[in-house]
Amino acid sequence: xxxxxxPRSPGPVVDLEAHVPQEWWRQVFNELYLKxxxxxxxxxxNTILDIDLVLRALPLQPTDPILDLCCGQGRHSLELAxxxxxxxxxVDQSSCLISMAQARALALNAPVTFAQGDAQxxxxxxxxxxxxxxxxxxxxxxxxxxxxLMVLREVWRLLQPGGRFAIDVSDGTWxxxxxxxxxxxxxxxxxxxxxxxxxSSDGTRIVCRELVTDVQKGVxxxxxxxxxxxxxxxxxxILKRMGFIEIQDLGQVPTHSERNQDLGLMSQRMFIxxxxxx
Numbered sequence: 001x002x003x004x005x006x007p008r009s010p011g012p013v014v015d016l017e018a019h020v021p022q023e024w025w026r027q028v029f030n031e032l033y034l035k036x037x038x039x040x041x042x043x044x045x046n047t048i049l050d051i052d053l054v055l056r057a058l059p060l061q062p063t064d065p066i067l068d069l070c071c072g073q074g075r076h077s078l079e080l081a082x083x084x085x086x087x088x089x090x091v092d093q094s095s096c097l098i099s100m101a102q103a104r105a106l107a108l109n110a111p112v113t114f115a116q117g118d119a120q121x122x123x124x125x126x127x128x129x130x131x132x133x134x135x136x137x138x139x140x141x142x143x144x145x146x147x148x149l150m151v152l153r154e155v156w157r158l159l160q161p162g163g164r165f166a167i168d169v170s171d172g173t174w175x176x177x178x179x180x181x182x183x184x185x186x187x188x189x190x191x192x193x194x195x196x197x198x199x200s201s202d203g204t205r206i207v208c209r210e211l212v213t214d215v216q217k218g219v220x221x222x223x224x225x226x227x228x229x230x231x232x233x234x235x236x237x238i239l240k241r242m243g244f245i246e247i248q249d250l251g252q253v254p255t256h257s258e259r260n261q262d263l264g265l266m267s268q269r270m271f272i273x274x275x276x277x278x
Contacts, residue, residue, distance in 0.1 A: 009211065009222040016198050016207040016224060024225040025141050029094040032221060034073065036193050036212060039257040040266045041072065041136060049254050050135050050168070051079045057250055057273050058164045062086050064130035067158060069151075070119055070138035074101025074112065081110040089124075091117040120150040127160045134167040137265055140228035145204070148228060152242055162278040165244065166271070168253045172229030174268040175206055185261035190214055195262065204228055206265065232270050244274030 013019060021027070034042055054076075060066065062084050068077040071090030078101075080088050090112060092098050101114040117123055132155045142148050155165055176199065184194040196209040205226045212220040230238075232249055239247050253269040 009219055013196070013209065016196060016209050017200050017205075017226065019209070019224040020143075020207060020226045021224070022143050024223070025093065028223060028225055029072065029092075030096045032212060034100075035187050035191070036210065037264075037266075038187070039259040039261075040255060040263060041075070043256055043258065044075075045256050046254075047075045047079050049256075050076060051083065053168075053250065053253065053271055054080075054133060054135070054166055055083065057248065057271075058131055058166060060085060060131060065089070065128060067091065067122075067124070067129045067132045069122070069132055069134050069155065070136075071097075071101060071114065072136065072138070073097045074104055074114055076133065076135050077101070077112045077114070078104060078108060078110050081105075081108075081112050086111050088112045089129075090114045091119070091122055093118055120147070120154055122154055122158060124158055126157050127163075129158050129163060130160055131164045131166065132158055134165075134169075137168065137170055137227075137269055139167060139169045140205075140230060142228070143226075145228060149238070152238065156242060156244075156276060159276040161276060163276050164273060165239075165276070166273045167235075168269045168271045169230055169235070170206075170227065170265045171252075171268040171270045172231045172234070175229055175265065176203075178267075179206060180262070183262045183264075185259060187212075187259075190216065191220065193262075195264065197264075200226060208264070227265060232272070235270075235272060239272070239274045243277065245277050246273075246275040248273050 065087045068090040071092045077088045077090040098116045105112045179197050186192045191214045194211045205228050207226040209224050211222045250271045253271050255266050
């Protein structure tokens with residue numbers, strides 16, 4: 001039986017942006033993502049701090065219907081359930097991460113419903129939720145800014161009158177000034193990841209290349225992705241134009257890592273909330 005051929009790599013690349021797939025997020029969020037970014041997204045201390053912020057900012061009741069949009073492996077949903085919230089739903093496009101979230105909910109006997117779905121077209125009726133959360137830097141993925149706006153319009157549709165929205169996302173101003181063009185870190189005893197970063201040609205997105213190598217097997221994956229950079233003022237203005245009121249900028253989201261080598265786009269996140277008017 002022949003062994004699988006190693007993944008193709010384009011070698012040295014001058015223009016990172018030219019290699020980013022239109023819908024890169026459909027390939028990136030899998031088991032390997034939980035290794036390369038696991039120091040942050042599988043760090044329970046970060047999840048606790050994120051939910052502490054949410055519960056301080058949003059006056060939630062135990063039976064309030066809550067949507068964790070782009071929930072990934074379900075860490076925030078499960079922490080909400082552990083805090084006594086009994087009507088939590090999670091939606092994410094990654095079948096891999098949703099399967100993991102469902103397995104964890106079953107193991108914990110947690111009252112959370114997880115489903116695979118598209119953030120632009122969520123399969124719930126209008127006004128289904130008292131709160132919608134987008135946590136863990138899950139916004140700004142679309143090639144066109146209108147794609148991001150479609151997600152926010154979907155959030156608006158899903159919120160009940162008087163319902164609240166909470167989002168944390170990379171601080172675009174900080175990222176532009178401080179991103180590392182090249183970095184590398186060990187992710188375990190056997191593998192390491194090298195990263196390249198640049199700004200897109202129009203300066204609106206941070207473009208990343210991630211090359212994961214196993215010391216025995218060689219290159220495991222060579223992937224490209226990009227995220228739109230929003231400033232605090234810019235994101236608040238977008239929410240205002242959409243009709244949100246009582247918008248609050250609650251400052252910086254703390255991020256911890258046991259490796260503490262390359263926090264990347266999770267380094268500096270801003271936390272903003274808004275209300276759909278009654």
